[in-house]
Amino acid sequence: MANIHDIAKASGYSVSTVSRVINHRKYVTDQVRQRVEQLMRDLDYVPNAVARDLSTGKTHNIGVVLPHSQHPYFTQITNGVMEAAFAAGYRVVLLPSKYDERVERHYLEQLRQRAFDAVIFTSRGVPLSELARDDAHTKMGRIVCCENPGDLPLSAAFTERNSTYETAFEWIRAHGYKRIGMLLSREYALSATSQAMIEAYKDVFHELPRPELVRTSVVNNQDGYDSAQYYIDHDLRPDFIFGNGDDIVANARQCYLDHGLAVPGLMGQEHQLSSTLLHIPTIDHHFNEVGRRAFELAVSDHVAQRPVASTFIDIDE
Template structure:
């Protein structure tokens, strides 16, 4: 197989001169450029990207670990990440995990083997402590507050806004709150923050809750479950505007009175339905996470979230 040294020998020019042709950099005479280019075409030579990356110590690839793309949290993050990556000349590799710790450990091993310059964990199934062990192999960024762990992070400040939201709901006179979450409290930072904020405002643990809701259809099915178990919330606190839309549709399809609702992520559906929502600005979180991946800095970047009343 032809390599750059063969091209240099056949053309009569140095390896560094051939490299300038391949990278279209530096000054070269037309004679030298044309001769080297002719040899490259005759030999059907293609540079080895892996070898190039190893030589320069950089792949310009960033792995994005995400459990799924069913919820706008992940799609908004990815949009922000990709916009920044494109502008900076980086490639983004999506790494699905389904919260499987074994799979996530495989991605960490790939970072150790220099498959990526950095990994961004949009969410995770492994402990933060595990991430610390791999920081010496490349940048690792999480999209949550890492607390006392010295891990680079970009994340939305949600606790204050969740508390503000539940206070708003309580002040409207609602007390039977149906809360829709994607995962149980013990395995999700978001669920933990949501429930802690509810308890701070209402002084009690919520009685009407579903912790397996991610999509429009899940919202619809959750209401069917509430109805079957004779749970009658007067307000639905959904983890997405589309989820709230699914919940609303269940009541309409079954000719039931639709309770008041609040969504999250400021989606088009929430605007159309004119329901209050919380915008966590995950697009901006994604942008900042990618900037950290590129810079290699270990610092925390909090982004304010926002309650939108309608």
């Protein structure tokens, strides 16, 4: 297989001149470019993509760290990243993590080694402070998170949901509900979303939610069904269930129907089709837009935060 030195020898031009042609650089006449490109075709020369990326300083690869893809939060953010990346001529590389810090640090090391131009953390196991430190010290690419980093100097695209959660709990209280079941993906200490929901509950009801009514590790539709089954089996009788996805609470509803029981009030999130069909109040966090903004930050030279306001969708209106 021909290499760049073979092209240079056959053309009579220097290796640096041939490299300029390969990398579409300026300072090469049309005559030289045509001569080199014709020889590349004649000798069946294919440029080394890795070497070319190193010469330009760009891979046009964006890594997206995904703990899993079972919840619409992750699929919607990823869709937003992919839409923006495709329009800008970038490739998206999905990096599964399962919240394993060792795996996440491996991806950060790949970023340092220029495997990607940037890495977007849709969620993470490693501390935000570590991501901020790595972003400050690596010159190889940008690190972007999808949660509010507070005062940390870290690029972030995230949904502003605190006030929306308060609006949601005000709606629940105004409708007379008192025993509120909450379905969360992770425990309070590990999840910014769980923290925001529970803090909003406290602000509205002036107390903590009942621990027995708070279910964690709820990430897919079956988990919604199983959570309702848990309430039924333990005779907990919530009069309202606020879940972390419309399809999740729709499956909780199905569990009550399967048992011939009255369905408690329901509220979901992510504005999925099920909330429209079942006439369930929901919250649209606009995660597609979060993904698009995360990509814009990933290819930016500046650290910035780009919040997106979430929307409470009231079925009474």
